[in-house]
Each structure stands twice: as structure tokens, then as C-alpha cells.
Amino acid sequence: MRSWGVAIGMMGPKFWGLYRKEGLMRAILRGKPYRPTHEKAGFSDELATCVGTDEWGNRYYEDWNGKNKNQRRFVEFSDNAKWFPTQTKKIAPAWQGWMHYMYDDPPKKDNFVDPFYRARRTPEFKTDHPTQ
Structure with missing residues (x-):
């Protein structure tokens, strides 16, 4: 997952895990398309x-x-x-x-x-x- 996208990425378990742990704004900022993948812990679902x-x-x-x-x-x-x-x-x-x-x-x-x-x-x- 390169970015959260409009609908598909925000419904994934990785986004909701970040949302519960760090809040909405940090979860959205961590998923921006310009952010490198390693800052989002790779392509898998675990954090x-x-x-x-x-x-x-x-x-x-x-x-x-x-x-x-x-x-x-x-x-x-x-x-x-x-x-x-x-x-x-x-x-x-x-x-x-x-x-x-x-x-x-x-x-x-x-x-x-x-x-x-x-x-x-x-x-x-x-x-x-x-x-x-």
C-alpha cells in the first residue's frame, strides 16, 4: 500500500490500527503518497x-x-x-x-x-x- 488512497486504503486494518493508537491526523499524515514506504512499516498490515x-x-x-x-x-x-x-x-x-x-x-x-x-x-x- 503506497498511500491510504481515498476509500480503499482508509478501510484497511493498518490505517485503523494507526488511528486507534496515534489519532486521526497522525494516521492521515503517515499515509500521504509522498511519504516513503519504510515510514509506514512496509506493505504488510502489521505496525x-x-x-x-x-x-x-x-x-x-x-x-x-x-x-x-x-x-x-x-x-x-x-x-x-x-x-x-x-x-x-x-x-x-x-x-x-x-x-x-x-x-x-x-x-x-x-x-x-x-x-x-x-x-x-x-x-x-x-x-x-x-x-x-
Whole structure:
């Protein structure tokens, strides 16, 4: 299923599963035709499990199919990056290793060391003129 379509896609079990879990607007936005298929967890009816979120609001998913022994990890970026294309799409350093299969477990407070010297997230203020 590439998109939800007008009538056929919205009647499928995948759409109603997303609708019950995440609400109407997120289910509709996740099924837009311009969205890649991997963000909708493929062509099958099952949903990918949300493993966690980071400090920027990105949600990380893992799709594990026991029949094919295929495992996929992907990120759904926050809504700020979706509506404001000038903002970059970033992945937190803790989740970067998990996305590239360096770690098997998703990062939590107890299994990931957050160094004190790491730069914290700062808001990006966009103005037309420099401040004094």
C-alpha cells in the first residue's frame, strides 16, 4: 500500500490500527503518497513497534519479522522538521549507534553514558537581522 488512497486504503486494518493508537491526523499524515514506504512499516498490515523517543521528539521504530528474519530500524522525525523544512533533521547521539546496529538495546538512562561535556540542545532563533 503506497498511500491510504481515498476509500480503499482508509478501510484497511493498518490505517485503523494507526488511528486507534496515534489519532486521526497522525494516521492521515503517515499515509500521504509522498511519504516513503519504510515510514509506514512496509506493505504488510502489521505496525512497527515504537522503541522510544529522543530529546528532539523523534520517534524510533523497530520492525522485526520472525518469518523472514529481517530487522529494520527507522526514525520518524518530529513534526517541527516536517512543517518547517529549514530545520535540519537530526538524530540524537545516543540513538545514532542503535540506528546503525552498533547496539542491540535502545538507549535508556541506565545503559547509555551521557557525558557532562556534551553540548546540549539549544533552540535555533531565526531572524532577519543580527542582534546586538
